[in-house]
Amino acid sequence: MSKPAPRTEHIQVAATLRRLREDAGATREDAAKLLGCSVSKISDLEVGRSKPKPVELERLLDHYGVQGRDHEELVEFARTSRKRRPNSPYTxxxxxxxxxxxxxxxxxxxxxxxxxxxxxxxxxxxxxxxxxxxxxxxxxxxxxxxxxxxxxxxxxxxxxxxxxxxxxxxxxxxxxxxxxxxxxxxxxxxxxxxxxxxxxxxxxxxxxxxxxxxxxxxxxxxxxxxxxxxxxxxxxxxxxxxxxxxxxxxxxxxxxxxxxxxxxxxxxxxxxxxxxxxxxxxxxxx
CATH class of the missing domain: 3.30.870 (Endonuclease; Chain A)
Structure with a gap:
């Protein structure tokens, strides 16, 4: 069975992760080594095909030098985006x-x-x-x-x-x-x-x-x-x-x-x- 399409919130988190990595001068290989995963998983995280676990997100943000309010807001947004949204065409x-x-x-x-x-x-x-x-x-x-x-x-x-x-x-x-x-x-x-x-x-x-x-x-x-x-x-x-x-x-x-x-x-x-x-x-x- 095919995976469901990424939700809008996941795309937002993914887009921000990619930008933060690029701003930090890090490669996908660097991020994969940090998390102990494949480069393809990092690619999936950066286009919204998969969602980072809270601990993975924290480690990536720390590695990219994200601190203070930006760090807190993204972690909170990622956490709330994992909650199920009502199935409504007007959501x-x-x-x-x-x-x-x-x-x-x-x-x-x-x-x-x-x-x-x-x-x-x-x-x-x-x-x-x-x-x-x-x-x-x-x-x-x-x-x-x-x-x-x-x-x-x-x-x-x-x-x-x-x-x-x-x-x-x-x-x-x-x-x-x-x-x-x-x-x-x-x-x-x-x-x-x-x-x-x-x-x-x-x-x-x-x-x-x-x-x-x-x-x-x-x-x-x-x-x-x-x-x-x-x-x-x-x-x-x-x-x-x-x-x-x-x-x-x-x-x-x-x-x-x-x-x-x-x-x-x-x-x-x-x-x-x-x-x-x-x-x-x-x-x-x-």
């Missing part, structure tokens, strides 16, 4: 507050589809645009904002990574996101120029604009991302609202969300038309 898991782990999740994906009516996604933001967004959030102290900014700027590396296939990314943006005035006119001109360049030169990134006046669609007022992962990990939808992100990972929910994303794509301008639209808005900001 949702909340991504931990640690934003870094949410980024780890993105880095594990093979492809992602993103929709937002007003906000340009972090992976496509320029530094001045990101600074304006992070600076507006009063909850971010200067030291925290600087770390978040560096983290956000590094997210685009998934588009050109060489250790595995680059992320395939499809982004649908509402026209309001292009006219939001974040950071002022100069910042928006630079941001739009970046979007034009990406949409014109990167084969694995597609940007569509959904003009104002396109009518009713399924995601009015919602920011949504659909992630697809290497088998056997399940696809998932992430709905973002202020201060938290909600995961929908049941097959029925994901299939319905993916269907409505396809309908929204059909309403949006095509790739070439979107680039032309971006250039027009860019000229208007002179």
């Amino acid at each position: 949702a898991a909340v991504i931990p507050a640690d934003i870094r782990r949410a980024v780890d999740l993105q880095e594990q994906a093979l492809s992602s589809v993103f929709y937002s009516s007003e906000l340009i996604p972090g992976m496509l933001q320029t530094r001045p645009y990101a600074e304006a967004i992070l600076g507006w959030e009063d909850a971010n102290r200067p030291d925290e904002a600087a770390k978040l900014l560096d983290l956000r700027m590094g997210r685009a590396e998934v588009f050109t990574r060489t250790d595995r296939p680059p992320l395939s990314y499809w982004c649908i943006l509402g026209e309001a996101a292009l006219r939001s005035g974040v950071g002022g006119q100069a910042v928006m001109r630079e941001q739009l120029a970046h979007l034009i360049e990406v949409n014109s030169t990167m084969d694995n990134v597609v940007l569509q604009v959904l003009p104002l006046g396109s009518g009713v669609h399924s995601f009015l007022g919602i920011t949504l991302t659909w992630h697809r992962f290497p088998a056997p990990a399940p696809d998932m939808l992430i709905l973002d609202s202020y201060g938290r992100s909600i995961i929908r990972d049941s097959p029925a929910e994901v299939a319905r969300g993916a269907h409505h994303l396809d309908l929204t794509k059909a309403k949006a301008l095509g790739r070439d038309e979107s680039t032309t639209f971006l250039r027009r808005v860019h000229r208007e900001l002179k």
Whole structure:
């Protein structure tokens, strides 16, 4: 009998373990030697095919130099993720507050589809645009904002990574996101120029604009991302609202969300038309 697909929480732990190992400069062989196991087991732990025992997780975190709050939060999250979730198509898991782990999740994906009516996604933001967004959030102290900014700027590396296939990314943006005035006119001109360049030169990134006046669609007022992962990990939808992100990972929910994303794509301008639209808005900001 085949093993059940990994749960969303296990993928989050797995993605974070891989990132921590790489940050520590350790190899899978190093981790396998530490635990006295095969390299294939470490690979399974880092893609969510198997779950680390508490003692194994503690030893890996100690070896990777993870201490304090980060250590405690990951151990607690891994512990609670081992509990059985109710079998319901509406089950949702909340991504931990640690934003870094949410980024780890993105880095594990093979492809992602993103929709937002007003906000340009972090992976496509320029530094001045990101600074304006992070600076507006009063909850971010200067030291925290600087770390978040560096983290956000590094997210685009998934588009050109060489250790595995680059992320395939499809982004649908509402026209309001292009006219939001974040950071002022100069910042928006630079941001739009970046979007034009990406949409014109990167084969694995597609940007569509959904003009104002396109009518009713399924995601009015919602920011949504659909992630697809290497088998056997399940696809998932992430709905973002202020201060938290909600995961929908049941097959029925994901299939319905993916269907409505396809309908929204059909309403949006095509790739070439979107680039032309971006250039027009860019000229208007002179």
